[in-house]
Amino acid sequence: MVDHDAWTDQQSATTVTVDGHDLEVAFHEDGSNETEEPPVVFVHGIPTWSFLWRDVVPDVAEGRRTIAPDMLGYGNSAMSDDFDRSIRAQEKMLEELLDDLNVERIALVGHDIGGGVALRFAAHNPDVVERLVLSNAVCYDSWPVEFVSNLGLPSTADVEREELEGRLDSAFVDGAYGEADPEFVAGMKAPWLTDEGHVSLVRNAIATNTNHTTEIDYGAITAETLLLWGEDDVMQPYAYAERLADDIGNTELAPLSNAYHWVPEDRPDAYADRLREFLTDGLA
Template identity: 75%
Template sequence: MTDHETWSERQKTAGVTVDGHDLEIAYHEDGPDADAGNESDGGTEADAGGDEPPVVFLHGIPTWSFLWRDVVPTIAENRRTIAPDLIGYGNSSMHDGFDRSIRAQEVMLEDLLATLDVETVSLVAHDIGGGVALRFAAHHPDRVEHLVLSNAVCYDSWPVEFVSNLGLPDTVELDRSELESRLDSAFVEGAYGEADPDFVEGMKAPWLSDEGHRSLVRNAVATNTNHTTEIDYGSIAAETLLLWGEDDVMQPIAYAERLADDIRESRIEPLSEAYHWVPEDRSAAYADRLRSLLSEPNT
């Protein structure tokens, strides 16, 4: 069994309702008491894993929760972790007929946390997952203890050309080998140094079926800059760490600097030798810095 197949095998499922649509969310859960009251039909235990809130990991496009494969285990040593596949991604619902924008993903996150009986969280997010996290933290400042953003979409920083091209109407009819070639370019050329074949294979896997191919196009066309330009960044109260791959050209570190100016309790920690896929490029350093932040005493 491959690494991504093992990850999928360990995922649980939960039902959510987004804009009146009943959808299924696949999520990876680990850490102390991760199974307490959290079967596939939802949970009854609030904030399992001691007094500390769970750490929720949000991925971007065109990834899925497997992005966090080398970060989650370190954090799960002493914290409950929850890493969902966004709707339209990974092993979550992919069929047509629902919105996949970051506005809708925020609704999904809120309903998933309610289903799991989780009130307060620490959010760790990358790419469009960062946009989801920013919206949630701005709309629910009392529910987010820590906010960790990595090469996140914000303001008018997105969509990038690669994603916009995936959302063109004729991409649905694209030959599968051509789609795979585009994804190879994104994950192989987007890695700092030699890309891990297990990472590349795992990232591509959800998109290589007919349903996955179509869903990826729907996800790409759902990118909407208005959903980050409308955020009141000054309302975010969470202690915020901008853990940014400093060599990224898709979401340059200049946007992290802008976030640091607008979010009250924030600081930038650049990670060198990292492009856009910073949780993969610098997974050990990423996990160490995240664990250090989470272990700091509350002030």
């Protein structure tokens, strides 16, 4: 298990062009480049960053190359106050990043709004995504939740650091099953506790746009799809996983009990085991 400073030290960075802006993307890479299997790409949500996958990536990287970017405006990626951070823009970021890394085929794993990015990318690039894993993902009109909507209020940009930290503490503690790991909470909060990070978080929340998931043609997704979902989540309830299963072909429901919204953190061992099984064997 690594802390957030060690995770940051292991990241690389590259520059992508999105909507005419040249923007730095930080990404964590692990595993072997020599395997014939496509790399596994992990996309986080809000208000997290790639550190969300800290207990999952090492297990997967034992047999596969892994790539876990920080979305634009998140983590250690660009945070300047002059670009779009919507999931439409994050989809473009992902396209540009994969092109920069010369990656042509992937298995794609998405959580929260990263799941919305993954859904858009899989629908628009069926020749690229071989397997798709969605965990408590935004979809249809399931979002934004109240916490994120409140972060996007103009007044949030003016709150004191202590108040912002308290709001984040509540989000990570309330979204966890049982007692949240203090190391996880500290790592998730870290990018937002600077002046630039504070403003970036507000901009990220403002950029949430339900139109970007209601307009998806879910039937265009051809990848084998696993809905690896925290069963007890109230922010992105399991009923949305069931709806996705009806609309996407070649899909399997895989509920994880005793898991709320931060399912890779709540059940990391079970999550990694089921993910590796799916990556190796496909749908049951």
